[in-house]
Structure formats: C-alpha cells, structure tokens
Amino acid sequence: MIAGLEPTVALEEPFIRVRGLDKSFGGRTVFAGFDLDLPRGKLTTIFGPNGCGKSTLINMLSGLLRFDAGDVEIGGRDVRSARIGYVFQNYRESLFPWMRARENVEYPLRVRGVPRAKRRERIDELLASFEITLDLSRHTYELSGGQQQLVAILRALVADPEVLFLDEPFSALDYEMTLYVRDKLQTVFLETGLTTVLVSHDLEEAVYLADRILLLSKPPTRVVELIAYDTLRPRTTEIMADARFVATKQHALDLFRAEMQR
C-alpha cells in the first residue's frame, strides 16, 4: 500500500444508491447483482476496461436505459422522479440543430412551462456565474465543437438538476477544446457543488477531474475500487506532477492492469 493513500469506503451518506442491479444484452450479462453508493456533492469519474458497461451504467443511473432488475435511488427517491442533467458524448447528435443555441439551452425549462422572461434570466445567470461568453443567438452547427459541448453542458444545468451525468464529454473534441471545456466543467462544479458522474476513457483525465474514481471490472461488472482523490480545487495541469496525483494514478493503473490479466 502506498503511504498516504487510503483505499476508500465512502463514509458519507450515499446520494446515488444502487442495489441488486441486473442488466444483460441478448444473453450477455453485463451487470448481475451490482451494488454501488456514490456520495452527494462529489465528482465521480468512471473508468474501466472496454465493454465493462461504463456508459450502460450511467444510462441506467440517469433513467435513460431500463434495467432487468434492481433499484436505483437518487436522494432517496426513484430515479424516474429525479431531475437529471445529462451530457452526451456526441454533441452533434444530441443538440437540436433546428433551434438556436439559446433555445437549446432553454429547452428543459420550456418543457416545464417556465415563462420566457424567467428562462432568459436563468440563462444569463448561468453564463455569468461560469464566466462563459457564447453567442447564443447562433445556430448550434455554426459553433465550434467545444462551444457546442458547452451549450450541451449549459442545457444539462439549466433546470437545476440533482445529478449531472456526462458520458465521455470530451472524446469528440480536439485537445485544445478538451482543456477549455474541462476547465469550464471544473468551474461549474466549484460553483455549484453539484453531484457529478463522468465517464472517461482516459485515466489521467479521470484522476485529474475526480473526487472519487470508480474503477470497474470486466463483465460481469463489479466495483474494483472506489478510489478517493481529494486534492483541492481549482486544479491546474501542474498537479499532474504532484506526488499524490502520480501515486493515485499509479494505484488505479495497477488495479486496472491486474483486472485486465484476470
């Protein structure tokens, strides 16, 4: 065991609570009796081997995908009655190109019947608190990839969700945009303290962003470890040279390698 690195068992009251989750796809079991507790107000990143069901898991946690058996509770209530913000991997396929960027961001409020003036107010407030400058009068396809993903993030935040889910939100972006959007996401998290769950395929990124790294096994999927990484925010890329970052990443990598060889 590496000094100063406690393997974590969450002591906090779980906010997302999963019990006995089963899910199979055409006879292939991905989850069987899967249990998970995730804390409130933390940013959890999910990392694991290909096909371990990272996206499947957050799709079930967010109520997008039905599961065969089990319970998912968010804040003590069934997931279907929770307010969810969800950012898809592919902004091009998840934004509505027939609407302007502003109408996209407004949509969750419009669906809830919030009047126009209130909607405007809320969006201006969002932009100001995250220091985002975006020309929202444009159509989404006129914006850069990073700006489009920001629109998708704002849209997920606008209706004040209880949990924000992000499915590999940077994988369709180039490196420069990834750094920018990642930075903005950190600002959002710092400002709101919103319970956030993010799927990543990049271990460095998973550790960099996380309070908790959820390391999953090959299917049938179980939790290998929920690793804590409590370095203060805002984090900059310099922390990647920090001993604690390196140790956490190495620990996760060792577990990951051991899992791959099983």
Place this chain on the structure above:
Amino acid sequence: MNVATRPAERAPALAATRLRLPVGVLLPVIGPLAFLALWQAVCSAHVVREVLLPTPFATLAYMVDALVHGTMASDAFVTVTRTLLAFAFGAIVGVPLGVALGSNARVYRSVEFLIDFFRSTPASALIPLFILFFGISDANKIAIAGFSVLLIVTFNSAYGVMNARKTRILAAKVMGASSVQVFRDVLLYESLPQTFVGLRNGISTALVIVVVAEMFIGSDQGLGHRIIEGEQVLQVTDMYASIIVAGIIGYLLNVVFMLIDTRLIHWSGK
C-alpha cells in the same frame, strides 16, 4: 526603379483574374448553347426533314408567340394547376399519414409492403383503373397524380420519423419532455429533411403523371394534350414548343423546392 516596375509586375496577374471571371460565369451557358448549335447544325445539314424538326430559332419564336398571343399560356396554366392540386392532396394527406405511421414502427411494418409495392408500380399502369372509377374527368388526372404523390410522400415522411436520431429523442426525454413534446419538438423536425426529399420527388412525379394523363385521358386542355395533338396533326413546331414549356415548368418547380428546402431545413447535412 522599384516603384516603376511594380505596376508592370502586377499587370499579368490582373489580366489573368479579369479573364477568369467571365469564363466562370459563362460556364453554365455553354451546355445549352452547344445543344442549340447542334440542333441548328442538324437542321442546316438537312439530316432530318424540316417537317419533323424545325430550327431552334423557329421553335423558340413560335413558343414565345404562342405563350403571348396563343393558348399556350392557358394550357400551361391548366397543367400547373392540376400538378399543384395533385401535389397538395398528396402532401396534405401524406405528411401526417407518414409521420403517424413512422412513429409506430409496428404499424408501419404491417403496411410497408403495400406502400413499397404501389410505390414501385408505374403509376401510368394504373391509368385505366382510374378511368374505370373516375371516368375521363379532370378529377381523374388529379386523382392518379395525387395517388402517386401520396405514396412517395408517405413513404419518405415515415422513414424520416423512423430514422430520427435516437440520441436526440433520449436527450429530450431526459430533459423531461413528454411523449407529445418529444413528437412535436424532435420527431417532427428530425423527419423534415426526409419529408422534403419526398415532397421534391412528389412534385416532379405529379408533373410527369399529369402530362401523361393529359395525353391519354381525353382532355382538351393542358400541355400533355397539346403535345400529343401536335404530333398527331403534324404541327411539330407546336409540339416542340410545348415540350420545352413543360420542361421549363418542371425545372422551375424543382428550383423553387430546392430554395424552400435550403431555407427551411437550414440544418440539413450539418
């Protein structure tokens, strides 16, 4: 010295751009001009008898005269009116029908073969059948063209809805949209590009079928009627002029639909 040489250096480059511009503008005209020249050459060489092929100038002059002073304009008007009525029927019934069928994949699968079958059947093969039911009235020509438009539009709208991006539907659902809202705010828009493909094909087909129907279902008006009569009484100049007018109508309808398409469905392909 330096200053003096500059204009001279620039001159060839300028001349080149000056030359390139008009060529670019003229490019689309080259094809039609070559076509007219070939037509004129065939006439001048007396390869075809003049009674079968008048000169392009004579044909175009006749066309303008018949449009301005003769009955060509009213025939063209009748054909366009029938085409638009048939199209309107097919579109007004077909778009909602297609969207409804497409939003329920099971229902669509059960009628898919029927739609595909009749869509693949040449509409002209059904003309006698329509004569049995509608007689040789004006309504008949509109009915058969409308039927063809209906099939094309229904098919395309249904596919537009069925091929809607699953991610967008999921996105709307996770944002709390009801199934009515998902339908109105997402499915309908997702289907629009494909629906427009159907509408554009539909208007072209409507014109084709109306002209054919005007030839073979007794009529005394319309470009189809005029073309067949020109052939039978050997008024070939009238026949050629009518063909050109029909072509112009088809072309213009297509252009109008393309303009509406790019304006309305600005996001398509992006």
